Amino acid sequence: MDWYTGNTTYDTVLAIAFGFAAFVIIGGLFAQSPYGRFASTSVGFNLDPRLGWWLMELPATVVFAVFYLSGPDRFEPVPLVLAAIWVLHYGNRGWFFPLSIRQMPGKKSTFNVSVVAAGVFVTALHGYLNGAFFSNDYKNQYSTDWFTDPRFLLGLVVYLGGFALLVRSEAIVRNLRDKNDPGAAEYRIPFGGGFRFVSSPAYLGELIAWAGFALLTWSLAGVAIFLITAGNLVPRAFATHRWYREKFADYPADRKALIPGLI
Structure with a gap:
């Protein structure tokens, strides 16, 4: 199968x-993944959310590093910048975010192991597809001219805007409850x-961040993770909206x- 890179393993994955x-x-x-406000302690085996999130996101760091560092272009300027963007994202998502979760004292573990398994599968795919693509430059597109390409420049602006919104929003939610107050309400209305x-x-x-990432990398690997993310988060956003209203x-x-002003 050589319809994309010509590398059979890569194209199959x-x-x-x-x-x-x-x-x-x-x-x-049809259903929401059983974590967060949609978690259930009645079905399956559950982990502490901090451990569950960390395990789920870990392959995005480890698998990416293994395949990125094994490629011939790993020390070229453009792959290094793309790898830095990856490290920025998963330094937050895979390491800071899990450690910063404020679990309500005494609450049962609610991060279903099925979510961990599915997440490990996705982040391992994600890590391999991007790590290998960046450091092998299968499409021969990552010369230093890429830094001035409109796709890279626009994609970087979009990515950073989405990443900033993500980090700010998570900080607001994280600070709704005092981790040292056992009697604090588990959920409150966030503002700001x-x-x-x-x-x-x-x-x-x-x-927004993954859309920008797909654009700045100009890769089908970026499109794939955007679609997986959208498939999970879009219906979850509507379910969350209904949950808040109820x-x-x-x-x-x-x-x-x-989407502001629309849906």
């Missing part, structure tokens, strides 16, 4: 990623930042689910 994206998109129409406009600005930021009678009526 890429096809698997797109197949899984279709599965996630269809599955997301992107929450002025939508119920799930972190999800919106994640989607739980809080004073929830802001003009706040949309995911």
Whole structure:
């Protein structure tokens, strides 16, 4: 199979990623992944959210490093910059975020092991596809001219904007509850930042970031992770919006689910 890079292993894994994206998109129409506010302690085996998130995201760091460092172009300028963007994203998502989760004291573990397994599969795919693509430059597109290419420049701006929205939104939610107060309410209405406009600005930021990433890398690997992310987060954003409205009678009526002013 040489329809994309000509590397049989890489192209096979890429096809698997797109197949899984279709599965996630269809599955997301019927049910939400059992974590966070949609978690259940009645089905399956659950982990502490901090451990679950860390395990789920770990392959994005480890697998990426293994395949990136094994490629012939690993020390070239453009691959190094792309790797730095990766490290920025997963330094936050895979390491800072899990460690910063404020679990309510005494609450049962709620991060379902099925979510961990699915997440490990996705992040391992993701890590391999991007690590190998960057450091092998299969499409011969990552000369230093790429730094002035409009796709890279626009994609970088989009990515950084989405990443900033994601980080800011997660910080607002994290600070809603004092980790030292056992009696604090588990859920409260968040305000400020992107929450002025939508119920799930972190999800919106994640989607914007991956759209920018797909553009700045100009790769089908970037498209695949955007589709997988959208398949999971878009229906989850609508479910979250409904959950807030049902739980809080004073929830802001003009706040949309995911896209400001639209839906």
